[in-house]
Amino acid sequence: MKSRFAGLGRLYRGETTFDFIGRRMIGFAVSLVIVVAGAGSLLIQGLELGIDFRGGVAWEVPSNSSAGELTDEDARAVLDANNIESTSAKIQFLTGTELQIMRVQVGDQTEQVRLAVQKSYADLAKVPVEEVSVASVSSSWGRSITEKALRALVVFFIVVSLYISWRLEWKMALTAIIAMAHDVVISVGVYSLLGFEVTPATVIAFLTILGFSLYDTVVVFDRVLENSKKFAASRQSFANIANISTNEVLARSLNTTLASALPVVSLLVVGSFILGAKSLED
Template identity: 45%
Template sequence: MSGAEAGPATTTASDSRLRRLLTGGAGKTGFDFIGRSGLWLRVVIATVLVCLAALAVRQLNFGIDFTGGTSFTVTGAQADFTADDIRDVLGGLGITESFVQVVAGGEGALVSTAALEEVEGVEDSEVAAALRTVTGAPSDGVDVSTVGPRWGAQVTREALRALVVFLALVLAYISFRFEWRMAVAAVVTLLHDVFVTVGIYALVGFEVTPASVIAFLTILGYSLYDTVVVFDRVIEDTAGLTSVSTTTYGESANRALNAVLIRSLSTSITSILPVGSLLFIGARLLGAATLEDLALALFIGMAVGTYSSIVVATPLLVWLKEKEPRFAELKERVLSRRRAPAAAVAPTASTGTASTGTAADAPGIAANRPKAGGSGQRRPSSAKKRKSGSRKR
């Protein structure tokens, strides 16, 4: 086959594989997610270990709402400046730790520092004057606010309380609506999503604010929705499964997962795109910095939730379900039926031509076999047949 002929065929084959991966194809199960559970487990373990290391080494970068400090909001800036220019000015005042965010277009900035009471001989009015000088802001262009650490601690405490209540309700509802194994798989997936999102924050060094905490809780609802959609289809495809011996629970769950794969990916993409617009256009380009903390956590959490509903929730559910005696017995029965033809073919393959026979394997048969041109039994010739027919007439 020439290269010109091979090109279209190769492209068609690639398109067919892609279509089968995304849609499952007619009578196909698509991509074998469940069969690659070992690979997903290694990926999840590696991700969790990286997040643990980030939390242990780098730790979370809490904002002043959690640590306490002073916040300066600069508006109406007229001069050209960078975040490093502001840090240099603050360093000259003895403030070594600060968070500086320049609003898009250079029209303002958000500056957070430790509580100025901890910096000897520095007043907030002095810092405000220095910021006006470097940014060219008017006399009323710098707003100062002081936040104590108690408020952030209260937000954290209420968020943890809400998380516990939410997980308890999820366990109760999914156990009632589906079953407890699905509830366990869903809750483990939710915890995985929040932990990985928090770990990414620690790894990259994003600042954790009350808006970030709210976004973390919002992620739970989104991730749960994606997981429940998959589980509902799994229940539908595994109904009455034990009455047949052709498919295991894992294979049926994999088929269900492929059936809702396009829906899950489409929902995720249509959800991530608006959040991405808030993050990259609203916060970065238009300077709506108050949206960044919320949009950033949502963007990361939605991406993690999409991946976990596919490679964490369903494989974990299959592992739990195939521990049940009825599904463990079904799996053994299905695999035994599949091994039976292979076992029947094995002796044939080992003896070479056992089904047709050879002179070495069956000498008696070979001895009685007629030979071409020999003294064995011969078929009557056509001439003899005609002669015999004429005598009968």
């Protein structure tokens, strides 16, 4: 037990001696496998874009009305009855304090079909037609948001490259950009492999990953530059300096990861599995 606490103490004091550089080929191999798998999935099956990006229509129906609680099968039956492909429909149950809402999303439909489905859901839930909301999203909106996000991302890369080149070295700036691109490619590849739906919230998550990736990269590079000057007279190899620097900031990187992961896990566990918020579970 004492040895474990001693190990944690060494970790948080930056006194660990992990050979990151010596074992870099293991990391390269694992990373390459994930990147290739993700890139292959992106090329073959692409991403599952949400309604905000591909356009479509969504109905929101009170699920716990006088007709009783509606089910997934009820929602799909209404779609089938109106000649809409139900297998590709996305159905969510949004739970509030007093009311549960069933949200049904499909591809774009004509105004006549939208109104017919709205009336069918109202009849099914035994509520007035006005209580069944219909929302239509054009694919041009999602395309516009995507283009703006990409432009902002390019500007972000340029500004970050210039700053790191000025503050550290141009080689570090290039490496930082590669590291951020690597992290985003892996994240997007996982979404493609697992078939997760890409929504505006997903784009925000990808940008958040960029932020954390850049933060960790700059922290390590700054320590490497500092130690390069510190050990200049001792003729230490650059590999040793990189190892020392990475071990010194390891605890800081772990703390950053935990600080961001704990709230997300808490929301998922407490909100979804304990309180039953279906939107979080989806």
